Amino acid sequence: MRAADLDILFVPGLDGSGPDHWQTRWEEKLSTGARVEQDDWSRLALSPWRERLVERVAGATRPVVLVAHSAGVAAVAHAAPHLPAGVVKGAFLVSPPSRRVLRDLNACAADFADVPDIALPFPALLVASRTDPYASFAEAEAYARAWGAELADAGDSGHINAESGHGPWPEGLMRFAGFLKQLG
Template sequence: MKSSDADILIVPGWSGSGPDHWQTRWEARLKTARRVEQEDWYKPTRDGWASRIVAAVRASTRPVILVAHSAGVSAVAHAAEHLKPGEVAGAFLVAPASERAKRAIPGMGEDFIPHRREKLPFPSVLIASATDPYCSPDEARALAQAWGSEFVDAGDGGHLNSESGHGPWPDGLLRFAGFLKSLSAVPQKVIQ
C-alpha cells in the first residue's frame, strides 16, 4: 500500500503534538493525512478521545491507517473495541503512555490508563524507546504482545518526540513506509 492509497489519521497524545513534532510534520508532508482533533488536548478521557477516532475512521473514504503517539496510542486501543472489522487497515503506534505517564502528566484521567489489553482488530506495529520517561520497555513489550503488534525497540530515544530530538524523524518515516508495504491485503472499507 502507498500512503496515497489510504486516509492517514494522525492521533496525537496529550497536548496535541506541537509544530516541531514529527506527527505535525508528517501531516503537512503526506497528502492524505489529517489530524484527529480532540475536544481537550490536556484532559484525555477514554470515551471522548475514542469516539473522535471512531468518527474520523467512519468519515474516511479510503482504507484507514492510524498514526498514534503517546496518549494517542491509548486512545487507539480504546477506540478499537468500537471499530468493525475492516474499518482500519493498520496502526502505527509510537511511544505509548503508561502508568508512569498517568503519574507525571496532569489531566490524565483515571479511565484513560490502564490500557485495554485485547488483541487489536487490525495489523499494528508498536515502536518504543528503552529510555522513554512515560513507559518502561517491559510495559511497552507487554502492550505489543497483548495487542498482537509487531514490537520495535527504538533504543535510546526518549519519548520519540521533538523534545528528544525526533522533530522530522526520518527513520520513523522510513519505518512507516515499510509498514505500509507490509499491508499487502488491504481490507475494503466497511459500508454502513
C-alpha cells in the same frame, strides 16, 4: 499499500503535537494525512477522545491507517473494539505511556489509564524506546504482546518527540513506509 490510497489519521497525545513534532511534519507532507482533533488537548477524557477517533474512522472515504503517539496510542487501544470492522488496515503506534503515567497526568485520566489488554483487530507496529521517561521498554513489550503488535526497538530515543530530537524523524518515516508495504 501506498499512502496515496489511504486515509492516514494522526492521533496525537496529551497537548496535541506541536509544529516541530514528527506527527505534524508528516501530516503536512502526506497529502492524505489528517489529524484526529480533540476539543481539549490538555485533558485526557476517555469518552470524547475515543468517540472522536471512532467518528473520524467511520467517516473515512478510503482504508485507514492510524499513526498514534503517546496517549494517542492508548486512545487507539480504547477505540479499537468500537471501530467499524475492516476499515482500519493498520496502526503505527509510537511511545505508549505506562498506565501509571496516564493515571498521574490528571484525575480525569483514571478510565483512560485502564488501557485494554486485548488483541487489536488490525496489524500494528509498536515503536518503543529503551529510555522513554513515560514507559519502560518492558511495559511497551507487554502492550505489544497483549495487542498482537510487532515491537520495534528504537534504542536510546527518549519519548520520540521533538524534545528528544525527533522533529522530522526520517528513520521513523522510513519504518512507516516499510509498515505500509507490509500491509499489502
